[in-house]
Amino acid sequence: MTAIDLNSDLGESYGAWTMGDDETMLSIVSSANVACGFHAGDPVGILKTVRDAAAKGVSIGAHVSYPDRVGFGRRDMDVTSAELTADVIYQIGALKGVAQAAGVSVGYVKPHGALYNRIANDAKQGQAVIDGIKAVDPSLVLMGLAGAPILDLARKSGLKVVAEAFADRAYTSDGQLVSRREAGAVLHDTDLIARRMLQLAKHGTLEAIDGSTIKVDAQSICVHGDSPGAVAIAREIRKAFEADGITIRSFLTR
Template identity: 65%
Template sequence: MKCIDLNSDLGESFGQWRMGDDAAILPVVSSANVACGFHAGSPAGILETLSAARSNGVAVGAHVAYPDLVGFGRRAMDIASDELTADVIYQIGALQGLARAAGCVVSYVKPHGALYNTIAHDRRQALAVIAAIKAVEPSLILVALAGSPLVSLAREQGLKVVAEAFADRAYHADGTLVSRREAGAVLHDPEQVAQRMLKLINEGGVESVEGEFTRIEADSICVHGDSPGAIEMARQIRATLEHNGIAIRSFRAAR
């Protein structure tokens, strides 16, 4: 049976300010990328999300980011390598402590926003993040943009890597994501998105904004939990895949 991981960015609420609906999406996904406080997330909220992930049998990963609460981690930063390494170590360690209290284990790392996009192609910053992961726990899996140079670089450095595709994002013909600043970058039709992901799994790619079939080899699909209609979209993706004999299973079993 074919299988695929569904992951979502969670734990991003901050005090009374709410982002997404973690309780609703956790029964749908198989992996939770939990904020670590740098781009979003308060300690109490993060702990609540981790406890809910454990209850739902969902694997947990550290959603590390630039120190950018105001910009939600979506602003690029030219941070020195040693500082970036320390930042990532700090975030993983904080989430590991909260996860231990919640009775679950952090098993992977997925960078967020601008950091995710930057290290996909920026070798210096990528090596800084890789160094942080290896310093904390070399067995942690890195989730990276499918087709990016980061995938092979991290593997060369000894990390296990899971390539990721985005369910609700448009792609260019070269496999890069369409910038959120451009119209049509984010997809909103649940049925359209579900069919795209079915095609991705069965045919190995999706149609780009240029109208070309673009190959994407991925073992995990991100379903964003903070966009309008996100829960309906996630449920539609899961229902469509399972209806077509594709199991939803984390690349790292929850412990």
């Protein structure tokens, strides 16, 4: 692999409450998953993040979520298909409006947190999200967990997809993310993370939490913007890739 996308969850600050370092991350990543207000983000902050991303040539995606600000979108919700589809339409529409005001466009959709994990294997909610995306703009790309059924479901429904891996998360032997409730689920060692991502980019494999080697076919790598040391992690990944001749570039520009 000579080029790979590096993405981060941004625009998640709210009022006086600051989440992450968007300005610095936008100088490192190639794609920004911008909060749409349901799990985090306020209009002023979202607009600033989109404008800053546009200024740096970073691709913009709608980071849609369950309506769960208190839980930061990380609490699973048993919503109806009609509700979920409408929620997705609403959030994408909001970010599209902000992007238009900033002179750019939204190119993809990445569900956030519990919604992301739920639809990875839940066809009913997955289809509701897909229906919401198609209702607004069927040219949008759906970003989802590498190897998850949601990607095939989206393809069959006519959407383009991009598979992603998580730099700062541990994996189970069957390719799922280790639950954040379990020890070792979130990685912090920047050198280790960079080596793991280099292995992913070059060989399409990762070491699972049990020591086994798993195949991960991913075109994008995520560094969570709210993770401790997120900027250092992203910088180390970019440094390792550039040293090995791998370019950081948005999947939308290839």
